[in-house]
Amino acid sequence: MILPLASADLLPKVIMGVDPGTQIMGYAVIEVQGQRVTVLRYDVIDMKKLGTNHALKLKKIFERMTELIEEFLPDELAIEAPFFGVNVQSMLKLGRAQGVAIAACLSRQIPYVEYAPTKVKQSVTGSGNATKEQVAHMLRQTLQLPPIEEAPKFLDATDALAVALCHHYQKGNNVKAGGKSWGKFLADNPSKLAAPVAGKKVAVAKKKPAA
Template sequence: MPATQRPRPAPAVELLPKIILGVDPGTQIMGYALIEVRGQRVDVLCYDVINMKALGSNHAVKLKRIFDRMLELIDEYLPDELAIEAPFFGVNVQSMLKLGRAQGVAIAAALSRQIPYVEYAPTKVKQSVTGSGSATKEQVAHMLRQTLTLPPIAEASKFLDATDALAVALCHHYMKGNNTTVSGGKSWGKFLAENPERLGASTGTGKKKAPAKS
């Protein structure tokens, strides 16, 4: 009589890979970064910016650019969660309104793919990465270089906006998503796994869509 085989244990939840999309909102340049987390290991998939300086003064055009690029990133990397920085309450009212719209559009793109989001205050992001809530952009970037193996980025002038977004994603990892109320349901990646035919419908093709240049 053959020996009874014991069922193999399921992998620990904390060791399952998770992809986090970090966003630093902006109306001229918006930083974004994607990291893959497995346990305590963090791999940087990409970090870059959406550069909207050439789009002129039409704010609606910029918002559409943000929405479209966010969907491209989501369909390319299938993130499980969005971590986004809250607007900084230190600029004039008009700038705050525009920045809030940019943040809202990025969140709306994630929610349209059923991706939950968490919002972090700028001081929380800086503190989680550097230990100081008053750290400069340069100090944040320096600490990330010390902590992570960063892939090359094309232009040094946009490096700090991209590393700010990377800091938001890393902050979310450190906080384990326990900062504030999250919205949304299951991740876009899990949704596509259950409904593979929807990938072609979302991008207009059944193949993975290459990201457009920022």
């Protein structure tokens, strides 16, 4: 899909977007090259079956994030900042989930940036008060995604996709924790690259080692 954005950097960049959650965590991976945005995957990490064991949920988030990092080799992480609510315990748990997702990326030298929910909605729809459905509708139009009736997990996953696209619109400004990517880390440390898991789509071939 060609978006109406100018970009001086024609090298491909892979951005991972995450919408933190303690029951359902949305994630999305996009590849940006010039004005072209390609959705590589958008889905969720479902933790409902883990019940009330918060430690197991955090473990699952870290493990799944690590798998996604190894599969897609993102250059940057864009993650939604927790919103302020009336339930302090829920806020604390959500903050831990966000922190674990960030830690998984930092362990692979991937820089990250946080975006407020209103900033994400504003970037994608033009309104900071847009609903989840409105965000999903705009993304479906912009990126030619399947209709909502064809994607049961659409709203959770598209929230994460909106975060990734918001980061693209911001042109990667204010990334934290340095500028190294997981792909650059592997190029500098080839011994850290594990054998690909059978049946998985591995994006290694799409990334070229730095000269």
